[in-house]
Amino acid sequence: MAFLTIETQRPANTKSFIFCFYVSGHGWGHATRANQIITDILQLPAGHTVYVVSNATDFIFQGVIKIGAIYRHSLIDAGVVQPLAYTVDREETISQLKAFLERRPETMEKEVKWLKEVGADCVICDAPFLPCAAAEAAGIPAAIASNFTFDEVYEGLCEGDALDEEIRKLNSQVIDDYKNADLLVRLPGAIRIPSFDDSDELVPITPVTSSFPGRKGVVNGKHSLPSVSSSNVRLHDSRRHDRHIIDVPLVFRKFRRPRDEVLAGLNIPKEIRDTHKVLVLSFGGQILGKEGWGDPLPPNWICIVCCASDAAKLPPKFYKATRDAYVPDLTNAADVLLGKLGYGTCSECIGHGTPFVYVPRPQFIEEMGLLKLMKNQGSAVELPREDFEQGKWASYIAKAAELPGRCEPERVVAHNGGEVAARALENFVVDRKRLGRRGDIPSTIVE
Structure with missing residues (x-):
């Protein structure tokens, strides 16, 4: 792996660019980390413009819209169909992918036209694939910023x-669409990224089971931990240009309000706040309500439920979070969080030192990289799906509550991944414009 030359004397960029950030509508993890990177791009001195393009509702982008991002709704993503937070409908997922690809010519035409109309300087994807091809057709560089691709x-x-x-x-x-991206800003918890997988020494290979014949084993773990580094990947096709991988530190949203203020805002009485521990139940946008849980909590615990429907009748000691609740505040207020292994949840648990109880979702391969990340940087306890559905949570919660929620200080990954990613993306555009789109990129993407 070739490391970047860090240019400490590189002049600050003063030219404003137009970034078009395409964000998958599948789950909230894409949006939460994209929001952090967008925030850091908007805070760069050059005063960039950022369009956020997604088939997800603008509701989850309100934070960045308020500070200047421009939202545009567009059907740019096929995603994955999940009947529950931890299950995948395989047949329907492939059916929707097929339908999306059948519409590809019209979607491509629309996106290329729009990119030219707004004068885009760079496309960033987390992690729709078609916009990478649209950027190529529009003659502008594209980057992927994610821990996985679909x-x-x-x-x-x-x-x-x-x-x-x-x-x-x-x-x-x-x-093929992803291969049009020339930069991969790889987030912690990454699995194999096939479009950048030219060498076993460059990209960590996703651990596989016997269900995936013909795959290679796990690459040395040193490539899986995040660092500010780069690898040159040269595709063996007619384009013949350098592509780069940059591993960045943890990207996550930080809490804004202290624990007691957050709990008081949920109308939890002070005597409860002072005497009970807090579980936060969060499944990344899935609607949760009473599902036959009975009394699943250990003694002297309460539970805050994210995304409970207005009509849901929750058991005693359960409280509903508001629809617009800022989840990092809840994560910071929690003694334990229960949910699925999604990037947003994992990164925010690690960032706030909150132990995590997770319900596995074996059909979603991203989980492999995220579980490794949790074991390296945080604390995680598995709650089997059957026990979750039957309300047998107490022993798992109690076990997690005994864990520290973070790793030893000497192993902690830096928590400024959004800032590093923003600078890398800015420098990527600077270098592309300086050398021409087909020129080799110098090893100066990160300062």
């Missing part, structure tokens, strides 16, 4: 049956 997720849905052939056929277009 081609690996779709490949992970192969189960050795008749559907596999169709999955791989559709996925070949997905991979």
